[in-house]
Amino acid sequence: MSAPVARKLLERREQALGAGAQLFYTEPLHIVRGDGVELFDADGRRYIDMYNNVPCVGHGNARVADAMAAQQATLNVHSRYLHEGIVSFAERLVALHHDGIESAVISCSGTEAVEVGLRMARLATGQRGVIATDATYHGNSEAVIALTLAAREPEAHPDLATIPFPQRFRPIEDGLDDTELADAYLDQLAAAIGHLEESGHGVAAIVLCSILANEGLPDIPGDFMARASQMVRDAGGLVIADEVQAGYCRTGRWWGYEVTGFEPDIAVMGKPMGNGLPLSATVASREIVEGFRTRTRHFNTFAASPLQAAVGHAVIDEIEQRGLASSVSEIGRNLKAALVDRAVGCSWIGDVRGHGLFIGVEMVSGKDLAPDRARAVEVTDRLKERGILASNAGAFANVLKLRPPLVLQQSHAEEFLSAFHAVLQELDG
Incomplete structure (x- = not known):
């Protein structure tokens, strides 16, 4: 697409959607088609998608498209009728979790699923206080975005508390071994619990992405996740695992919490569940779910529909029948090892970390390893010019985020x- 045509489309977009709607890249792309892990722009140029986890079983997946079309052509109604498909999908979904997960509330977005999880925890415990990390993101409704805002606006959110996210690369205190470092972060959690109890809000839940994706995929010290879960339960709260990014075999296991070593009371899922069709879920024990349903009469016109069920089954079929968990583990392990090798001797790569096909490459500058967001943006732009689509993320937006289908x-x-090696050579002169 020529520059004038692209500018005209951008002008129309800003008129139709309002200026400020986010776009990737210094020069935005006009993508018109996808196939597997490949995307194609308006000029027919091919790109490898190293970023989008929504089409987890591939852009334009035939099994998903066929299931969607067949069900829509047969029946799609709200959830106030009996339907075999949605029951069998919910049964299948909860069976993929640990034994304490028994029932599901189906929704349409990760934000909605998280909000349902928060309401479940508050109703089940009779408490209001919720704990999150200081660099988290779980969604954009008023209730859920408050988890992100609480670190910088604590006075506006008195029933929320934040803790520094546990990490080894920029530890809360230098010179500690792994166990001591976990202890230091757990001390922060203990203080947050104490604050909520003293304020009278009590502890309803801690909400954590199970691999701390938005925080930048840090290496989590020791057995922090398991011990943190127990501390919250000892205070009367529940543990909510946000699996929107970490779940559906992203790490090589079905759930991120299996990798980081804890079992949640409530788990929330989203993005990849429908491979593009809006589909999310909140799962917990039957007691917690029924307590929520009894006291809220929660309903979503488009949720728990036959269409969602047909597509949800098709996505799980693809993952299981194509052996994607094993493939993700092997290819992800090889990719991470190769990135570690390429980082040797590169002064501006501070760390390479992640699980399965979710890898972060942290960009830094100077001897103090200061976060270098500008370098991360430059790398993503240069990769795009070489036909690779990625993005930057993390607490300082300085981590190259690799999360392909x-x-x-x-x-x-x-x-x-x-392509990445070529960019390293270009930037190192």
Whole structure:
């Protein structure tokens, strides 16, 4: 697409949507088609998608598209009728979790699923206080975005408390071994619990992405997640695992909490569940779910529909029948190892970390390893010019975020590594 045509489309977009709607890249892309892990722009140029986890079983997936079309052509109604499909999908979904997860509330977005989880926890415990990390993001409704805002606006959110996210790269205190470092972060959690109890709000829940994705995929010290979960339960609260990014085999296991070593009381899922169709869920024990339903009469016209069920089944079928968990583990392990090798001797790569096909490359500058957001933006722009789509994220927006569809093949990973190596050479002169 020529520059004048692209500018005209951008002008129309700003008129139609209002200026300020976010776009990736210094020069935005006009994407018109997808196939597997490949995207194509208006000029037919091919890109490898190293970012989008929504189409987890691939752009344009035939099984998902066929299931969607067939169900829509047959029946799609709200959830106030009996339907075999939605019952069997909910049964299948909860069976993928640990034994304490028994029932599901189906929704349409991760934000809604998290909000349902918060309401469940507050109703089940009779408390209001919620704990999150100081660099979290769980959604954008007024109630859920408050978890993100609480760290910088504590006075506006008295029933929320935040803790520094646990990490090894920029530890809360230097010179500690792994156990001591976990202890230091748990001391922060103890203080947050104490604050909520003293304020009279009590502890309803802690909400954590199970791999701390938005925080930048930090290496979590020791057994922090398991011990933190127990501390919250000892205070009368519940543990909510946000699996919107971490779940659906993103890490090589079905759930991120399996990788980081804890079992939640409530788990929330979203993005990849429908491979593009709006589908999310909040799962917990039957007691917690029924307590929520009895006291809220929660309903969503578009949730728990036959269409969602058909697509939800198709996505799980693809993951299981194509052996994607195993593929994600192997390709992700190879990709991370190659990135670690390429980082050797590069002064502006501070760390490479992650799980399965969710990898972060932290960009830094100077001897003090200061976060370098500008370098991360430059790297993503240069990768785009070489046909690779990625983005920057993390607490300081300085982490190259690699989160491709699960159907990524080793050949695609090699193409990415070749492009990344070329960018390293360019930037190192």
